[in-house]
Amino acid sequence: AQRVTQPEKLLSVFKGAPxxxxxxxxxxxxxxxxxxxxxxxxxxxxxxxxxSRESIKGFTADLNKGETSFHLKKPFAxxxxxxxxxxxxxxxxxxxxxxxxxxxxxxVKP
Amino acid sequence: xxxxxxxxxxxxxxxxxxxxFRCDPISEHNRLYWYRQTLGQGxxxxxxxxxxxxxxxxxLLSDRFSAERPKGSFSTLEIQRTEQGDSxxxxxxxxxxxxxxxxxxGTRLLVL
Numbered sequence: 451a452q453r454v455t456q457p458e459k460l461l462s463v464f465k466g467a468p469x470x471x472x473x474x475x476x477x478x479x480x481x482x483x484x485x486x487x488x489x490x491x492x493x494x495x496x497x498x499x500x501x502s503r504e505s506i507k508g509f510t511a512d513l514n515k516g517e518t519s520f521h522l523k524k525p526f527a528x529x530x531x532x533x534x535x536x537x538x539x540x541x542x543x544x545x546x547x548x549x550x551x552x553x554x555x556x557x558v559k560p
Numbered sequence: 561x562x563x564x565x566x567x568x569x570x571x572x573x574x575x576x577x578x579x580x581f582r583c584d585p586i587s588e589h590n591r592l593y594w595y596r597q598t599l600g601q602g603x604x605x606x607x608x609x610x611x612x613x614x615x616x617x618x619x620l621l622s623d624r625f626s627a628e629r630p631k632g633s634f635s636t637l638e639i640q641r642t643e644q645g646d647s648x649x650x651x652x653x654x655x656x657x658x659x660x661x662x663x664x665x666g667t668r669l670l671v672l
Contacts, residue, residue, distance in 0.1 A: 459600075493666070547616065550603050
Protein backbone atom coordinates (compact mmCIF):
# COMPACT_ATOMS: atom_id res chain seq x y z
CA ALA A 451 0.00 0.00 0.00
CA GLN A 452 1.14 3.52 -0.73
CA ARG A 453 1.33 5.44 2.48
CA VAL A 454 3.06 8.35 4.18
CA THR A 455 3.41 8.31 7.95
CA GLN A 456 4.19 11.31 10.10
CA PRO A 457 4.31 9.94 13.64
CA GLU A 458 4.18 13.27 15.46
CA LYS A 459 1.00 15.36 15.46
CA LEU A 460 2.70 18.15 17.35
CA LEU A 461 6.32 19.08 17.85
CA SER A 462 7.21 21.90 20.20
CA VAL A 463 10.74 23.33 20.44
CA PHE A 464 12.41 26.48 21.66
CA LYS A 465 13.88 29.06 19.32
CA GLY A 466 17.42 28.11 18.35
CA ALA A 467 16.94 24.42 19.04
CA PRO A 468 17.37 21.81 16.30
CA UNK A 469 14.25 20.46 14.64
CA UNK A 470 13.55 17.10 13.02
CA UNK A 471 10.14 16.28 11.61
CA UNK A 472 9.84 12.61 10.83
CA UNK A 473 8.39 11.11 7.69
CA UNK A 474 8.31 7.45 6.67
CA UNK A 475 6.79 6.13 3.49
CA UNK A 476 5.62 2.92 1.91
CA UNK A 477 5.69 2.70 -1.86
CA UNK A 478 6.44 -0.06 -4.35
CA UNK A 479 8.68 1.66 -6.82
CA UNK A 480 10.73 4.84 -6.91
CA UNK A 481 8.79 7.68 -5.38
CA UNK A 482 9.40 11.38 -5.40
CA UNK A 483 9.25 12.86 -1.92
CA UNK A 484 8.14 16.35 -0.95
CA UNK A 485 7.66 18.53 2.08
CA UNK A 486 4.80 21.02 1.96
CA UNK A 487 4.23 23.73 4.57
CA UNK A 488 1.14 25.66 5.56
CA UNK A 489 1.63 28.81 7.61
CA UNK A 490 -1.28 30.22 9.57
CA UNK A 491 -4.00 31.54 7.27
CA UNK A 492 -1.97 30.76 4.15
CA UNK A 493 -2.27 28.15 1.45
CA UNK A 494 -0.29 24.97 1.21
CA UNK A 495 3.06 25.56 -0.47
CA UNK A 496 6.01 23.45 -1.49
CA UNK A 497 8.97 23.67 0.87
CA UNK A 498 11.31 21.26 -0.85
CA UNK A 499 11.46 18.13 -3.01
CA UNK A 500 14.13 15.51 -2.74
CA UNK A 501 15.23 15.56 -6.36
CA SER A 502 16.22 19.23 -6.18
CA ARG A 503 18.46 18.66 -3.14
CA GLU A 504 18.02 22.28 -2.14
CA SER A 505 18.04 23.88 1.27
CA ILE A 506 15.03 26.13 1.68
CA LYS A 507 14.73 28.48 4.67
CA GLY A 508 17.48 26.45 6.30
CA PHE A 509 15.55 23.17 6.01
CA THR A 510 17.01 20.05 4.45
CA ALA A 511 15.69 16.56 3.92
CA ASP A 512 17.53 13.46 2.81
CA LEU A 513 15.85 10.50 1.20
CA ASN A 514 16.91 7.29 2.93
CA LYS A 515 15.72 4.44 0.74
CA GLY A 516 16.91 1.78 3.16
CA GLU A 517 14.83 3.18 6.00
CA THR A 518 12.14 4.55 3.64
CA SER A 519 12.37 7.88 5.40
CA PHE A 520 12.49 11.52 4.38
CA HIS A 521 12.94 13.42 7.61
CA LEU A 522 12.95 17.23 7.56
CA LYS A 523 15.69 18.94 9.55
CA LYS A 524 16.76 22.40 10.55
CA PRO A 525 19.69 23.07 12.88
CA PHE A 526 18.29 26.22 14.52
CA ALA A 527 14.53 26.75 14.64
CA UNK A 528 13.04 30.22 14.29
CA UNK A 529 9.66 31.41 15.53
CA UNK A 530 8.56 32.02 11.95
CA UNK A 531 8.99 28.29 11.26
CA UNK A 532 5.86 27.61 13.29
CA UNK A 533 3.47 26.00 10.83
CA UNK A 534 1.88 22.76 9.71
CA UNK A 535 4.24 20.51 7.77
CA UNK A 536 3.11 17.76 5.42
CA UNK A 537 5.25 15.07 3.89
CA UNK A 538 4.02 13.78 0.54
CA UNK A 539 5.00 11.39 -2.22
CA UNK A 540 4.20 10.74 -5.82
CA UNK A 541 5.30 7.96 -8.11
CA UNK A 542 8.04 8.85 -10.56
CA UNK A 543 6.74 9.00 -14.07
CA UNK A 544 3.20 8.76 -12.74
CA UNK A 545 0.34 11.17 -13.07
CA UNK A 546 1.80 13.07 -10.19
CA UNK A 547 -1.06 13.04 -7.74
CA UNK A 548 0.31 13.43 -4.25
CA UNK A 549 -0.16 11.14 -1.28
CA UNK A 550 0.09 13.15 1.93
CA UNK A 551 0.81 12.29 5.52
CA UNK A 552 -1.42 13.62 8.27
CA UNK A 553 0.94 16.46 9.03
CA UNK A 554 2.98 17.66 11.99
CA UNK A 555 2.31 20.96 13.66
CA UNK A 556 5.58 22.64 14.56
CA UNK A 557 5.48 25.20 17.34
CA VAL A 558 8.63 27.22 17.99
CA LYS A 559 8.56 29.00 21.31
CA PRO A 560 10.54 32.17 22.05
CA UNK B 561 -1.89 35.99 -12.43
CA UNK B 562 -1.64 35.70 -8.68
CA UNK B 563 -1.88 31.95 -8.41
CA UNK B 564 -4.60 29.37 -8.14
CA UNK B 565 -7.94 30.80 -7.07
CA UNK B 566 -11.00 29.02 -5.71
CA UNK B 567 -14.56 30.18 -5.24
CA UNK B 568 -16.41 30.33 -3.02
CA UNK B 569 -14.03 30.29 -0.06
CA UNK B 570 -16.76 29.09 2.29
CA UNK B 571 -20.02 27.29 1.69
CA UNK B 572 -22.67 26.25 4.17
CA UNK B 573 -25.45 24.05 2.86
CA UNK B 574 -28.15 21.78 4.10
CA UNK B 575 -27.96 18.03 3.71
CA UNK B 576 -29.40 16.94 0.40
CA UNK B 577 -28.56 20.13 -1.47
CA UNK B 578 -26.20 20.33 -4.43
CA UNK B 579 -23.08 22.49 -4.34
CA UNK B 580 -20.57 23.53 -6.99
CA PHE B 581 -17.05 24.82 -6.49
CA ARG B 582 -14.84 26.52 -9.02
CA CYS B 583 -11.08 26.46 -9.46
CA ASP B 584 -9.07 28.77 -11.70
CA PRO B 585 -5.56 27.42 -12.19
CA ILE B 586 -2.39 29.28 -13.08
CA SER B 587 -2.91 30.13 -16.73
CA GLU B 588 -0.18 28.10 -18.42
CA HIS B 589 -0.67 24.99 -16.25
CA ASN B 590 -2.08 22.03 -18.12
CA ARG B 591 -2.73 19.84 -15.07
CA LEU B 592 -5.39 20.48 -12.48
CA TYR B 593 -5.96 18.44 -9.34
CA TRP B 594 -8.70 18.24 -6.74
CA TYR B 595 -8.01 17.14 -3.17
CA ARG B 596 -10.15 16.91 -0.06
CA GLN B 597 -8.90 17.58 3.45
CA THR B 598 -10.77 16.72 6.62
CA LEU B 599 -9.85 17.76 10.14
CA GLY B 600 -6.62 16.21 11.34
CA GLN B 601 -5.80 14.68 7.98
CA GLY B 602 -3.57 15.58 5.10
CA UNK B 603 -5.07 16.34 1.69
CA UNK B 604 -6.47 13.28 -0.12
CA UNK B 605 -6.46 13.04 -3.89
CA UNK B 606 -9.83 13.07 -5.62
CA UNK B 607 -9.23 13.53 -9.34
CA UNK B 608 -7.03 15.24 -11.90
CA UNK B 609 -7.21 16.66 -15.40
CA UNK B 610 -4.66 17.08 -18.10
CA UNK B 611 -6.04 19.87 -20.24
CA UNK B 612 -9.75 19.02 -20.56
CA UNK B 613 -9.36 15.26 -20.09
CA UNK B 614 -10.15 13.76 -16.69
CA UNK B 615 -7.46 11.10 -16.42
CA UNK B 616 -7.92 9.61 -12.99
CA UNK B 617 -10.53 9.44 -10.26
CA UNK B 618 -9.93 8.25 -6.72
CA UNK B 619 -12.29 5.75 -5.15
CA LEU B 620 -13.08 8.59 -2.72
CA LEU B 621 -14.97 10.23 -5.57
CA SER B 622 -18.41 8.69 -5.21
CA ASP B 623 -21.13 8.87 -7.85
CA ARG B 624 -22.43 12.02 -6.21
CA PHE B 625 -19.26 13.86 -7.17
CA SER B 626 -18.53 15.12 -10.65
CA ALA B 627 -15.73 17.30 -11.93
CA GLU B 628 -15.31 19.04 -15.25
CA ARG B 629 -12.73 21.15 -17.01
CA PRO B 630 -14.56 21.96 -20.22
CA LYS B 631 -12.03 24.16 -21.99
CA GLY B 632 -8.91 23.03 -20.27
CA SER B 633 -8.84 26.15 -18.13
CA PHE B 634 -11.05 26.47 -15.03
CA SER B 635 -12.60 23.43 -13.38
CA THR B 636 -15.76 22.81 -11.40
CA LEU B 637 -16.43 20.21 -8.74
CA GLU B 638 -20.07 19.43 -8.05
CA ILE B 639 -21.42 17.44 -5.13
CA GLN B 640 -24.99 16.26 -5.46
CA ARG B 641 -27.23 15.37 -2.53
CA THR B 642 -24.66 16.49 0.01
CA GLU B 643 -24.15 14.50 3.19
CA GLN B 644 -22.67 15.59 6.50
CA GLY B 645 -19.61 13.46 5.74
CA ASP B 646 -18.87 15.71 2.77
CA SER B 647 -17.93 18.53 5.16
CA UNK B 648 -14.29 19.23 4.43
CA UNK B 649 -11.84 21.63 2.82
CA UNK B 650 -11.73 21.11 -0.97
CA UNK B 651 -8.37 22.03 -2.43
CA UNK B 652 -7.43 22.63 -6.02
CA UNK B 653 -3.89 22.54 -7.35
CA UNK B 654 -2.37 23.10 -10.76
CA UNK B 655 0.94 22.30 -12.37
CA UNK B 656 2.85 21.99 -15.56
CA UNK B 657 3.16 18.26 -16.20
CA UNK B 658 5.67 16.73 -13.83
CA UNK B 659 6.42 19.95 -12.05
CA UNK B 660 5.50 21.50 -8.70
CA UNK B 661 1.83 21.55 -7.77
CA UNK B 662 0.60 24.98 -6.65
CA UNK B 663 -2.37 24.96 -4.34
CA UNK B 664 -5.31 27.28 -4.07
CA UNK B 665 -6.70 28.59 -0.78
CA GLY B 666 -9.44 25.97 -0.70
CA THR B 667 -13.20 25.98 -0.33
CA ARG B 668 -14.47 25.05 3.11
CA LEU B 669 -17.76 23.17 2.94
CA LEU B 670 -20.04 22.67 5.92
CA VAL B 671 -23.06 20.45 5.47
CA LEU B 672 -25.69 20.90 8.16
